[in-house]
């Protein structure tokens with residue numbers, strides 16, 4: 001941040017405000033404290049009626065060409081369920097029904113929190129988009145583990161398999177501590 005988003009001043013200092021415990025960017029002109037907090041990514045693990053999972057080949061960076069679950073950044077003024085449905089529609093053209101929260105995944109150093117919902121297809125329709133150059137359903141034995149885009153996806157897929165085996169509970173929370 002080079003300028004205060006409140007008053008436009010460039011007189012910014014990083015310091016621990018009174019009563020706080022972490023350094024913040026503080027505007028010395030208008031005294032606004034600029035808090036930086038993690039961003040929320042919402043998405044879906046979508047199953048068809050054959051218990052196969054939808055993966056999308058990424059048409060955009062980062063991890064161009066790798067497979068991932070449809071997901072993206074939550075917008076302001078949007079609920080997490082609404083955001084997950086929107087991301088699925090934008091990336092795959094599919095309309096799905098949410099079944100419940102599947103995984104929460106912290107990527108600590110990237111300032112990201114993933115919320116992945118389990119969902120089912122409402123019909124057979126999906127389509128390629130600029131964000132998804134290939135869309136395919138995979139059985140558990142077919143998952144291309146070496147080509148999965150993000151560890152958050154790997155965590156969600158592993159939890160799906162564990163849930164299918166009856167070895168774990170309904171919701172899992174994971175963390176990646178990047179160096």
Ligand SMILES: [Zn+2]
Pocket residue numbers: 004005006007008009027028029030031032
């Ligand atoms: Zn200011």
